Amino acid sequence: MKHSKRNPGLGLLALSIVAVLMFVLGTVGRLWGLQDLRATIQDETGDSRFLEPFSFTAYTLFQAENAVAECTLKEGQLTGKTQAETAMLPSDAQLPDDFRATNLIAVAPEERDTVNASVDFNGDTAFAKARKLWVMRELELPDGTYLRFHLADYQCDTGATVLAYPGGRSGLDWELVSNEYPEEFSAWIHMPTAEWNEKWYIGIGSDSTHYPCGIWRVEKSLTEEEIEALPTDGTVQYGDNTLPVVCETTEYGDIQLFYQPQNLSNILECVPVGQFLGVVYLDTDQSILFDLVDENAKCIQTVTLLEQAGEDPITNCTKTQKADQVCFSLGKTTEGERWIALLRADEQGNLETILLPGDLLQDGNRLAGSTLTQLSEDGQSILFVNQEQAQVQVQHFEWDGQEKCYSLGYRMTVYDLAQKEVLYSGMLDTGVEKYWGRYLGNSNIGFGLAGELLTVNRDCYTIFSQKPQEG
Amino acid sequence: MKMIGKMIGWHWRLVWVPFGLLCGVYGVQQAVLVLLSASSKDLFGNGLTELFLRCGQMPLFFVAMFLVAVIAAAAARSSGRAHSLYTVYTLPHSRRNLPVVQFLLCLLLLLLFGAWQLILYAVLYLPVTMVSAGVTAEMVSVALPQGSLLAEFNANPLMQLLLPVSPKGWGGLIAFLGVLSLESACMACCHGIRRVFVSLAALVGAGTASSTLYLWYHLVVYAIKSPGEWLLLAFLAGTAALSAILTLFNAWWSVKRTEAL
Numbered sequence A: 001m002k003h004s005k006r007n008p009g010l011g012l013l014a015l016s017i018v019a020v021l022m023f024v025l026g027t028v029g030r031l032w033g034l035q036d037l038r039a040t041i042q043d044e045t046g047d048s049r050f051l052e053p054f055s056f057t058a059y060t061l062f063q064a065e066n067a068v069a070e071c072t073l074k075e076g077q078l079t080g081k082t083q084a085e086t087a088m089l090p091s092d093a094q095l096p097d098d099f100r101a102t103n104l105i106a107v108a109p110e111e112r113d114t115v116n117a118s119v120d121f122n123g124d125t126a127f128a129k130a131r132k133l134w135v136m137r138e139l140e141l142p143d144g145t146y147l148r149f150h151l152a153d154y155q156c157d158t159g160a161t162v163l164a165y166p167g168g169r170s171g172l173d174w175e176l177v178s179n180e181y182p183e184e185f186s187a188w189i190h191m192p193t194a195e196w197n198e199k200w201y202i203g204i205g206s207d208s209t210h211y212p213c214g215i216w217r218v219e220k221s222l223t224e225e226e227i228e229a230l231p232t233d234g235t236v237q238y239g240d241n242t243l244p245v246v247c248e249t250t251e252y253g254d255i256q257l258f259y260q261p262q263n264l265s266n267i268l269e270c271v272p273v274g275q276f277l278g279v280v281y282l283d284t285d286q287s288i289l290f291d292l293v294d295e296n297a298k299c300i301q302t303v304t305l306l307e308q309a310g311e312d313p314i315t316n317c318t319k320t321q322k323a324d325q326v327c328f329s330l331g332k333t334t335e336g337e338r339w340i341a342l343l344r345a346d347e348q349g350n351l352e353t354i355l356l357p358g359d360l361l362q363d364g365n366r367l368a369g370s371t372l373t374q375l376s377e378d379g380q381s382i383l384f385v386n387q388e389q390a391q392v393q394v395q396h397f398e399w400d401g402q403e404k405c406y407s408l409g410y411r412m413t414v415y416d417l418a419q420k421e422v423l424y425s426g427m428l429d430t431g432v433e434k435y436w437g438r439y440l441g442n443s444n445i446g447f448g449l450a451g452e453l454l455t456v457n458r459d460c461y462t463i464f465s466q467k468p469q470e471g
Numbered sequence B: 001m002k003m004i005g006k007m008i009g010w011h012w013r014l015v016w017v018p019f020g021l022l023c024g025v026y027g028v029q030q031a032v033l034v035l036l037s038a039s040s041k042d043l044f045g046n047g048l049t050e051l052f053l054r055c056g057q058m059p060l061f062f063v064a065m066f067l068v069a070v071i072a073a074a075a076a077r078s079s080g081r082a083h084s085l086y087t088v089y090t091l092p093h094s095r096r097n098l099p100v101v102q103f104l105l106c107l108l109l110l111l112l113f114g115a116w117q118l119i120l121y122a123v124l125y126l127p128v129t130m131v132s133a134g135v136t137a138e139m140v141s142v143a144l145p146q147g148s149l150l151a152e153f154n155a156n157p158l159m160q161l162l163l164p165v166s167p168k169g170w171g172g173l174i175a176f177l178g179v180l181s182l183e184s185a186c187m188a189c190c191h192g193i194r195r196v197f198v199s200l201a202a203l204v205g206a207g208t209a210s211s212t213l214y215l216w217y218h219l220v221v222y223a224i225k226s227p228g229e230w231l232l233l234a235f236l237a238g239t240a241a242l243s244a245i246l247t248l249f250n251a252w253w254s255v256k257r258t259e260a261l
Helices: A009-035 A109-117 A224-228 A448-454 B002-038 B048-054 B057-077 B082-090 B097-139 B149-155 B157-162 B167-189 B193-222 B229-256
Strands: A040-046 A055-062 A067-074 A077-084 A100-107 A126-140 A146-164 A193-196 A199-204 A214-220 A234-238 A241-245 A254-259 A264-273 A276-283 A288-293 A299-306 A314-318 A325-331 A338-345 A351-357 A372-375 A381-392 A404-416 A421-429 A460-464
Touching: A009 A077, A009 B002, A009 B097, A009 B149, A009 B157, A100 A109, A100 A146, A109 A126, A109 A234, A126 A234, A146 A254, A193 A264, A199 A264, A214 A264, A264 A314, A264 A325, A264 A338, A276 A338, A288 A338, A299 A325, A299 A338, A299 A351, A325 A372, A338 A372, A381 A421, B002 B048, B002 B057, B002 B097, B048 B057, B048 B097, B048 B149, B048 B157, B057 B097, B057 B157, B057 B167, B057 B193, B097 B149, B097 B157, B097 B167, B149 B157, B157 B167, B157 B193, B167 B193, B167 B229, B193 B229
Parallel strands: none
Antiparallel strands: A040 A421, A055 A067, A055 A460, A067 A077, A100 A126, A126 A146, A193 A199, A199 A214, A214 A254, A234 A241, A264 A276, A276 A288, A288 A299, A314 A325, A325 A338, A338 A351, A372 A381, A381 A404, A404 A421
16 A cells, blocks of 8 residues: 655645634734724815814724724824724713703692592502692712702692502602603703812702702712611501601702802803803893802803893803813704804903804804814814714615715814904714714614624714813 | 644544535535625615624534534544544554644634634625625615725624734633633543533533633623623623533543543
8 A cells, every 4th residue: 555655734734824824914904904993184175284273082982893992183183092892981081970850740748648538549559639749859960869859839720640659669659640740840851060169060940939040059969878768757548558658749968059140030051161160041131141150159250142042042062172161052942043152261260252153154053063162272263073964865665764864074164263264174084974874774683692693783973072171 | 742743634634524514614604694685675784794793603603613623523533534544543652642632633623714714704895895885776875885894804793702902802712712622622532422421511611611702702892880790790700610610521531531542
């Protein structure tokens, strides 16, 4: 028999070398591809040196790539770095925990006996009718503590339906059913809040009849354990059983009035501006004013932002990423004209105010909805960063005739205040414009970890850093 | 060492046909399923990554890896290629060489199969992109942005597992391949009814190793402090422990009982 002297392992060795090369190439390719995720700027009109007075930081989270790309504009140059194998944004980019404010409408103490005497109990939930109710405002602070105070009274002459149940997360006491909440006291509301000098400040508006309208400072808030340890002070009748409860009308926590502007009609916003507190409010002439307040609750300066703004004006806060600057988008109605108010305060309390129409560039109110607005160091120009979107119609799905919006990137516009002209316009591509096609097809299948084996979350979004840079 | 190298070579000759068949079948099913998905109007807008995952290729990959380990183990009991077997039987070698040979053979085969998957993925990119673009053109009037080949590699979780960019990632992958190879060596070292038990234990050990790798990756990447995280961590610890115990027990029992060919 003829034996082959050739080593049969040579073929395996050759293939193994090729395999190792594939892995090396693949890893190099991945690293190269991750660097491609960096943001870029495409100059369109004007000179990019007009970007030099501005600076900002943005983070883009690429869910599928498990990468976070940071980009920073400084001295006119865009730099960035990509962190791989992470799906978590850095702490200064994450959306801050909201100050959660909700309205809760409960049976007034003087009405409890009447309600308990007319209970309809089905073995699980108790129902009754009540005419006198209290509107309680519950606040949850980002540190996980709570406050509750009596905001106003609510009278329902026809009798509002209240319910209570002996178990469950919502508690034990009587509460108005959710579909009967009146419009003026809807459950979920926006409450002006600000963290300033390590304390929380809240704006109580004109909807309150028990606490005067103004800026209030939170002095004390309770933890969940402390709330559960509160003594019971009322009862609920469940058929033949009488259960003791902590009444929903019981207040806890403590707030103190800090500042009340003159001729105040309603508080709209409160924001820290440098070492001061900025208070935006509606006065009795329906004008929107801005007060710069120091830590002694003394008003340093007052500025009128918008006259004859109406009873329910729009005030949205726009990011500036500068500790000494604030920017507001103002309007009389949701659909109407908008104005931009940009304010900067120095250490002595001198306030620089710039008021501009929202349709500055004759293209609608686009600038009023900017992602970021920033005044240059010398106060001569403003940078607007706006997300641009386009629409596409999909022909396939008969049930879905709506147009889909997709992102084109962020337009950066530098506007000169003296010459009243655009000095520079360019597009900031952060990566969100790469994957919008993924949202047009069918929905994802599978859930949780198992679902991840069969699909991938290709969400990709950009966040402009929440943490303001020192002004 | 030279003897081990020779034995690996001969065992490779015994398994290259079934290994090649597995690679062929795996490649054909992946190409067919992914291209069919790309031509579906319901899935338009999805890139290679989504189509790859929606066809279940990621769990299939792990199943195929286990089959590679089984094929490698079969080398020691192959009844084909009488000439190869005669050569192997007459080679003077220590009993301890067999588990080492099988371990290394399986490791190399897993490496080859992983590289095969990388090549398949790269080769499918262009046809899938062309088919997708054709479908999209019928449905929308604007051009959808297409991800580059590198972007599709970076977006695919299987590619992120196979091509880690951190030392921890490489450690996890090497540990996973080591566990699979050890299980394969254990299967090769026994025969008869003992092999059945060892194979079943190897199946569970390999399965838990796969889930450990994926869970670990998920927790490392997401690092979310969520209420359910402790459950995932406990599950991760459990699967890792089970995999380690089964693998080590298998290894101890099999090597102890290693029988001559």
